[in-house]
Amino acid sequence: MPQGSAEVLEEWKCLKEEYQKLQETHKLYLQKLDEVTKLQNNCSSSISHQRKRQKDMSHLVKKCRKGSSEEDVKMLDEIKEKMMTQQNVFSEMEAFLPKKNGLYLSLVLGNVNVTLLTKQAKFAYKDEYEKFKLYLTVIMLLCSFTCYFFLNYRFLDAILNFLLVWYYCTLTIRESILITNGSRIKGWWVFHHYISAFLSGVMLTWPDGKLYKIFRNQFLSYCLYQSFVQCLQCYYQSGCLYRLRALGERHNLDLTVEGFQSWMWKGLTFLLPFLFFGHFWQLFNALTLFRMAQLPDFKEWQVMMCGSTFLVLFLGNFFTTVAVVRQKLKTRNQKPKSL
Amino acid sequence: MFSPTGLPECVRELEDLEKDYQQIQETHRLYKQKLEEVTKLQSSCCSAISRQRKKLRELRESLQQCKENHPTPNLSPEEMDSIAEIQESIKDKASAFCEMEAFLPKKNGLYLTLVLGNVNVTLLNKQAKFAYKDEYEKFKLVLTVLLFIFSFTCRFLFSYRVLDALFNFLLVWYYCTLTIRESILISNGSRIKGWWVFHHYVSTFLSGVLLTWPEGSLYQMFRNQFLTYNLYQNFVQFLQYYYQSGCLYRLRALGERHNMDLTVEGFQSWMWRGLTFLLPFLFFGHFWQLYNSMTLFRMFQLPECKEWQVVMCGCSYMVLFLGNFFTTLRVVYQKYMNNQEKSKKA
16 A cells, blocks of 8 residues: 555544544533523523512511511511522622623624623623724724814715714624623713714714814814823723722723713822813804804704704713712712711 | 411511522522533534644645555555545535534624624524524514605605605614624524625615715705615515515425525525516616616716715615626526526436
8 A cells, every 4th residue: 555545544544533522522512502501591580580589578578577576677677688689699690691682782683692601701802892992992083183184075074974973883782782791881871872873973964065164173173182082091991990800899890981980089080170171072062063053054954963962962971970079079078077 | 479467478488489599509500510511612622623624634635645646547446445435524524514613602703893892693503593594584574664664755755854864874774784683694604695795785885875965956866766766675675575585484394495594685596486576676676776876977977066975876886786787697697507408408
């Protein structure tokens, strides 16, 4: 037998054995996968069943409390405590069980499961989201810089606006996935991405005309400033979050946001003036647009729509941030009292 | 369930709950353990498959070298047999690997990675994949009907640029969502041909450009033609969906089509069995696209034309026409060639 084909036959025999092993592993895998799916369904249904019973139980406890002795009340309170702890444990368990998608994700993705089933996967996904935000913010910074200082074409502005719409829509998708995976993003910070997507969409449809040209430069420099502040925020917030997570003071899935949150008092207070300046720029944009609506050449509906949207953004951003500041002042005032 | 009268009932119920709670914790612990085992098996399967693939490739190359170095007459019949057998086996193994990989998590392509990140979208059993495909079809159907009603309203009832803008936004969103869902389906083993995916990207782009077209005399000139074209397109898509899904169902039952084959907006080879009547409708739609692009190119010659959207939309419609027409023509041509061969043999 020629030398070459002997080797080939040897190699072939080896491969055949490995292939057999692979087939067995795969069969075992499919079997275990089936078991895991059954366990998943079992867990999910038991937890929801148990939750229902606990709700009935707490009604029962409330009823029993009325007209019970001192000791009994204490015992009932203990029962309530225990149930609260169990509820929390259930929430933690559910973080690793597949969950049905919310309305938005069902519309966009359908019923593909987006729950990441290990802590590392969740954390890696969150990291990737942060990186995505950072890269896109830098790209938008460059684009708005180019449009503002170098090239003045409606066509390029349209591309920037499309990029903004795509960016905000993608953020909403990714944030919905993060929320499904246990991230606790506050209501306004998610909602304001929908509003920003809407605003960019309306800007997109604004035809080239006198009024558009009046507002264009203000809008582009506002975008420049916003992108710059978001870069700052991403950079400093992620460093701060890293430190706080290492100290165990923040949840693993806490994200960088475009606002000011309570944990940011520890070293990021310098960001506040930048943020407030951005909010007031939004107010200024709204007022500019409302004033433009008074002009005689005004005929585009985009002017009023953008003005109202900027106003909504300002109000939401400003008052959410002011609430955080007020909270801090309140706790600071309470501290000396407790001493 | 029961109407308790006091503390003893509470305590009893609590004990019951406690027992069940312990059980849930036990089940959950077991679940996490099995999940870890499954994850390990997944990665070992994935790496074993890629290792085998690499070795098979090397083996095929050495077989090739073998055949070159030792021409056929020098080899004994047994050796030739075993070489032939090995080559057959290699092909079988390659397709077996594809089937195995359908149930192992896969890394997302570029588009899905950009939009979703690295969340795994592989559905890990046949029913889930099929249910997802069904849901995709239903989504297309519901949105097609919605778009039909919307374009009817804009064409015959209300004539406002705002409504048109809303309609265009809906189109852009619809095509973008289709591209996302189709990428997920392709990740899950669906074999959607290149042009039928790509033409959704072109349609998104076209709707986006139409969105930015400002109100003006040229826009008013094109608007009605565009809306009527949309009405016709949605009607044909509805027809296609209706007849194609029935046909696919029948063919899948006969085992002649793959479970993950989808209804598309074009004509495919399997549709000769009973759906030939759709062809004239499709060609008419394609020629309407050509007519749209000709209209836009003519509008571009007008002195009042200053909008870049005119020429951009014209080019997009041209691309759509060329892609749709020639892809469909190729299917007809192939059928014609097959018929020729059959009649030659007969």
